[in-house]
Amino acid sequence: MIGLIAHNALLISVAVIAFGAIVAPFAIRSGRREWLQLTYGAVYTNFVLVSLATALMIVALVTHDFSVSYVAAVGSRSTPLLFTVISLWGALEGSILFWAWVLALYAAAVVWFHRDRPGNLVPYAAMTMLAVAGFFALLLAGPADPFVPVWPVPADGPGPNTLLQNHVLMAVHPPLLYLGYVGMTVPFAFAIGAILSNEASSNDWAILSRRWMLASWAFLGAAIIAGMWWSYEVLGWGGYWAWDPVENASFLPWLTATAYLHSVMVQERRNMLRLWTLNLCVATFVLTILGTFLTRSGILSSVHAFTTGTIGYYFLAFIAVVLVATLVLVAGNSERIRATGNLGGVASRETVFLLNNLFLTAVMLTVLVGTLYPLVAEAIRGVKVSVGEPFFNRMAVPAMVALIFLMGVGPSLPWGSTTVAEARRRMIAPAIGAAILGAIGVLAGARGMYAILAFAFVGYAVVGNLREYWIGMRARHNAHGEGWGTALLRLIRGNRRRYGGYVAHIGVLFVALGITASSIFRSEREATLLPGETLTVAEHTVRLKSVWGREEPQRSVIGATLDVLGKDGEVIGTVEPRMNYYHVSDQPVPTPDVRSSLRGDLYVNLSAFEPNGAHATVKVIVEPLVPWIWFGGLVMVVGAVIGMFHRGRRTRVPPAPVASAPLPEPRVMETVP
Amino acid sequence: MNWKRATIAVLASVPLIALFAYGFTRDPGEIPSPLPGREAPHFALEVFAPGEAPLARRVGDTISLRELTGKVTVVNFWASWCLACRDEHSALSETARQYAGSPTQFIGVLYNDRPSLGANWIAGMGGQSYPSVLDERSRTAIDYGLYGVPETFIIDPSGRIAYKHIGPITSSVLRSWIDSLLPGAATDTASVLETR
Numbered sequence: 001m002i003g004l005i006a007h008n009a010l011l012i013s014v015a016v017i018a019f020g021a022i023v024a025p026f027a028i029r030s031g032r033r034e035w036l037q038l039t040y041g042a043v044y045t046n047f048v049l050v051s052l053a054t055a056l057m058i059v060a061l062v063t064h065d066f067s068v069s070y071v072a073a074v075g076s077r078s079t080p081l082l083f084t085v086i087s088l089w090g091a092l093e094g095s096i097l098f099w100a101w102v103l104a105l106y107a108a109a110v111v112w113f114h115r116d117r118p119g120n121l122v123p124y125a126a127m128t129m130l131a132v133a134g135f136f137a138l139l140l141a142g143p144a145d146p147f148v149p150v151w152p153v154p155a156d157g158p159g160p161n162t163l164l165q166n167h168v169l170m171a172v173h174p175p176l177l178y179l180g181y182v183g184m185t186v187p188f189a190f191a192i193g194a195i196l197s198n199e200a201s202s203n204d205w206a207i208l209s210r211r212w213m214l215a216s217w218a219f220l221g222a223a224i225i226a227g228m229w230w231s232y233e234v235l236g237w238g239g240y241w242a243w244d245p246v247e248n249a250s251f252l253p254w255l256t257a258t259a260y261l262h263s264v265m266v267q268e269r270r271n272m273l274r275l276w277t278l279n280l281c282v283a284t285f286v287l288t289i290l291g292t293f294l295t296r297s298g299i300l301s302s303v304h305a306f307t308t309g310t311i312g313y314y315f316l317a318f319i320a321v322v323l324v325a326t327l328v329l330v331a332g333n334s335e336r337i338r339a340t341g342n343l344g345g346v347a348s349r350e351t352v353f354l355l356n357n358l359f360l361t362a363v364m365l366t367v368l369v370g371t372l373y374p375l376v377a378e379a380i381r382g383v384k385v386s387v388g389e390p391f392f393n394r395m396a397v398p399a400m401v402a403l404i405f406l407m408g409v410g411p412s413l414p415w416g417s418t419t420v421a422e423a424r425r426r427m428i429a430p431a432i433g434a435a436i437l438g439a440i441g442v443l444a445g446a447r448g449m450y451a452i453l454a455f456a457f458v459g460y461a462v463v464g465n466l467r468e469y470w471i472g473m474r475a476r477h478n479a480h481g482e483g484w485g486t487a488l489l490r491l492i493r494g495n496r497r498r499y500g501g502y503v504a505h506i507g508v509l510f511v512a513l514g515i516t517a518s519s520i521f522r523s524e525r526e527a528t529l530l531p532g533e534t535l536t537v538a539e540h541t542v543r544l545k546s547v548w549g550r551e552e553p554q555r556s557v558i559g560a561t562l563d564v565l566g567k568d569g570e571v572i573g574t575v576e577p578r579m580n581y582y583h584v585s586d587q588p589v590p591t592p593d594v595r596s597s598l599r600g601d602l603y604v605n606l607s608a609f610e611p612n613g614a615h616a617t618v619k620v621i622v623e624p625l626v627p628w629i630w631f632g633g634l635v636m637v638v639g640a641v642i643g644m645f646h647r648g649r650r651t652r653v654p655p656a657p658v659a660s661a662p663l664p665e666p667r668v669m670e671t672v673p
Numbered sequence: 674m675n676w677k678r679a680t681i682a683v684l685a686s687v688p689l690i691a692l693f694a695y696g697f698t699r700d701p702g703e704i705p706s707p708l709p710g711r712e713a714p715h716f717a718l719e720v721f722a723p724g725e726a727p728l729a730r731r732v733g734d735t736i737s738l739r740e741l742t743g744k745v746t747v748v749n750f751w752a753s754w755c756l757a758c759r760d761e762h763s764a765l766s767e768t769a770r771q772y773a774g775s776p777t778q779f780i781g782v783l784y785n786d787r788p789s790l791g792a793n794w795i796a797g798m799g800g801q802s803y804p805s806v807l808d809e810r811s812r813t814a815i816d817y818g819l820y821g822v823p824e825t826f827i828i829d830p831s832g833r834i835a836y837k838h839i840g841p842i843t844s845s846v847l848r849s850w851i852d853s854l855l856p857g858a859a860t861d862t863a864s865v866l867e868t869r
Binding site: 300319323324327328329330332333334372378379 | 675676679681682683689690694696699
């Protein structure tokens with residue numbers, strides 16, 4: 001019954017979407033703008049219908065209605081409630097349904113917030129989003145229908161993929177990823193809308209879509225970090241990033257979105273890079289679809305690949321349509337879109353932004369080539385190759401290190417131009433930061449140019465960004481006699497975009513520091529221990545206490561309890577790495593135990609055990625600064641949130657009057673040029 | 674609208690789409706094994722499940738690959754916890770019985786499992802015509818580059834691996850390989866590999 005209602009809701013949504021998308025151009029061409037309400041109505045109706053279908057799926061999952069095919073495939077009576085609910089995105093059909101719901105939500109929100117904007121930008125954007133939604137609705141109506149009736153009704157199901165029911169981060173990573181991925185549809189829709197409505201030669205659409213891009217960028221960044229965390233906490237290998245095709249697929253649009261967030265500022269300020277910014281919008285969306293295609297079609301070997309049927313062919317057709325349609329629109333109109341502004345001085349912020357875009361694009365292309373190369377090699381040379389860490393590290397790391405440096409340079413350079421002497425003066429403080437952190441890195445044992453540069457540049461950029469806060473706060477403090485806390489708050493409120501951006505920079509720098517330190521200074525050992533025996537890795541000692549077993553409804557748990565010993569051999573804590581044997585699978589799911597501190601992680605994984613408890617083989621990994629990666633991700637999101645709720649350029653706190661002490665820089669409050 | 678530029682841009686995207694379309698014709702999970710054609714890694718393993726007459730071996734006997742030179746040897750890795758092993762069980766057991774009179778030897782190798790569970794499984798499946806051996810610490814499985822169970826290796830009379838099968842094997846695959854490798858077939862591994 002549930003299946004029937006939901007299936008029909010999805011069928012109706014196909015018709016509603018098609019109607020809404022077709023009406024829009026007629027309404028605009030014929031000048032009957034009141035018809036546009038039909039398009040907007042279709043957007044809202046689609047949201048209601050897909051919400052209904054999604055809610056019914058959750059009901060079906062929770063009530064173990066195994067007459068619904070998706071529930072029969074991923075449900076199980078012994079699975080805990082939380083994991084039953086989140087198995088909504090645990091397999092192909094459910095994840096497509098969830099995707100369609102997020103897209104419907106975004107489309108409804110865009111129409112709701114921008115429905116009164118004059119011009120044809122929003123109607124065309126709504127049409128574009130409906131067209132994309134139409135693709136997913138078609139998938140749900142046919143090849144990825146999650147509501148196929150099952151008869152006879154099974155008594156129980158296998159439960160979700162065991163890897164996906166072992167950690168609570170599975171409740172976090174996928175929804176964030178979808179919010180990020182699907183959100184990229186909005187800037188894309190604005191870009192297409194801008195071309196169709198002849199507004200692409202103004203900067204308005206790019207500014208309008210900036211906030212949506214920022215939100216999606218933050219979601220995607222948080223999703224990537226949460227995915228790294230999940231991999232770290234569940235897979236038992238002590239790593240968080242493997243350059244797996246699907247990891248790369250999530251990283252690619254994040255790179256172009258980051259480039260967009262910077263290039264749109266140049267477009268706004270200097271009237272440059274208009275075509276480029278539009279291309280970044282389009283590329284970001286295409287890369288999200290490409291990423292989904294790579295995950296869902298099974299054409300690349302990946303840990304994330306779902307088992308698939310024919311859905312890959314539909315995605316291929318969709319990519320082809322999207323590529324051809326956008327290329328025709330963008331390339332065909334490129335002369336009209338192209339901007340006419342020009343660059344300020346060499347030592348200016350826009351120069352840094354250009355370099356930033358150049359390097360981000362370089363990293364993106366490197367990762368893209370590395371990801372697709374196995375396919376190219378097989379097509380052209382007929383050989384199977386796999387492209388792994390060495391390629392990506394060698395090719396992408398230099399550009400990433402350069403980006404860290406630029407993150408420190410950009411904030412301290414003004415728009416327009418400055419003198420070389422002035423630029424040099426502004427680099428003194430960051431350079432000291434670079435020297436300090438670089439020296440710490442070398443003393444800790446960092447060798448190799450990129451390792452040392454990474455430390456030094458993180459130091460440079462942290463100081464470079466904090467210095468902007470310091471200068472602004474000091475100016476307010478001196479001018480208004482504000483307390484430092486008030487000065488900080490008012491400073492941020494006065495220009496949320498700018499200071500939010502610096503917070504996001506700090507977050508990214510924490511991530512960079514955590515990745516650099518944990519990959520250079522990682523040490524690990526594996527040993528088989530009898531109870532009472534110890535294992536020491538990088539001054540951390542663990543002692544095996546016992547090996548135990550426990551039965552839970554959906555799994556058997558084998559664990560080892562180890563004492564963590566302090567310097568004098570006293571017990572300062574315990575760790576309990578486990579292996580979870582789910583009843584439906586032969587493969588145990590490792591569940592390492594991680595003891596975190598600011599300085600880093602003690603990561604203990606149970607590799608093997610003797611069933612009678614006589615001994616256990618454990619792997620102990622010491623990874624410095626790993627928690628900084630997770631924390632940095634959070635800071636990045638905070639920065640994005642600050643930047644998102646700016647009140648526009650005109651409403652700002654009045655600039656601080658020049659105080660008795662001369663302000664060090666004339667641009668403290670960022671007056672509009 | 675500049676149609677020339679638009680056309681060029683679209684043409685530039687064709688190779689990418691063609692590449693993805695090509696991708697569908699490939700299975701990325703398929704890893705070609707370097708083993709076929711090479712000498713089979715040696716093993717000498719202890720029997721824990723005897724099998725049935727006339728193929729039976731005493732429990733505790735050691736089966737060594739070296740003593741099997743001159744026979745077509747079928748080595749099947751299995752486990753009691755492996756669902757797919759149930760599917761191939763009767764094909765293996767019956768084919769082994771059919772070839773009982775010719776120079777062949779079937780061996781089951783228990784993988785990552787306890788002998789008592791393995792013996793129970795055999796009893797539950799209605800018996801196994803040929804003997805199964807224990808692989809302490811999975812040494813043999815590692816030598817054979819086992820990826821999972823079931824996997825089956827067919828070794829020719831000269832001790833070379835002729836064929837590696839991943840997943841449940843069928844009796845027709847078994848029969849065609851054994852027939853082509855039996856001494857009377859006047860072929861060797863190399864030529865069989867070539868014709869395939």
